[in-house]
Amino acid sequence: MTTPDGPPVPGSGDAALRAAAERANSTRERNVPQWPDLPIPNDTANLREGANLHDALLPLLPLIGVWRGEGEVVYPTIEAQHFSQQVVFAHDGRPFVYYESRAWLVDADGKVIRPAAREVGWWRPQPDDKIELLLAHPTGIIEIFYGENRTQTSWELATDVVMRTESAKEVNGAKRLYGLVNNGDLAYVEERAMMGQPLQPHTSAYLRRVAG
């Protein structure tokens, strides 16, 4: 077992493996919804089921799954709020990952206030170790990110291109850092340059595996 950025932590291996085994007990049977009558491979977010993972996706292997958890949204132009989020990383055997995220605002007791941001896209690892990420947002914004593994369990990406429709708000760029922490949970932070402001944190969340 290693920390996201460093060398193995002495003595942490057994506890980490036990935690991973316990977690797997509740998530190993779960997957994204499947269509038994689909004549091509279903998407799978569970490495134990469905199409074999394409070798090109090894750099993203730890992300495959469904994740759920809580986060915080901040920005100088808005009021800080809490949100919950579900994120899916799935594949159909080909060398790209299907990605989707849905978030909803929650109050201090975790009660749902209303649906918030969604995004869908494709992660495309390349032979030169770059990762291309395409994201589409329902707010009229389309983004191309480039990034790479920082370690085997952390990924850093930044926008190369942001395109927006006439009606979209002013979004100019973003940077994301994802990392596995605490024996397999998924944490990320996203910084955004938008609404005339320089790049700075907009969202961060701590997600646990719920499938895969």
Ligand code: HEM
């Ligand atoms: C987990 C993901 C996200 C959550 C929970 C979230 C939440 C929020 C919330 C609560 C606001 C305040 C306005 C409102 O209540 O709707 C807001 C504003 C905004 N967000 Fe996000 N957001 C997320 C991701 C994003 C992404 C990916 C983008 C860009 C593609 C984005 C761009 C903006 C912009 C442009 C504003 C408007 C700020 C302003 O009017 O001053 N957000 N966000």
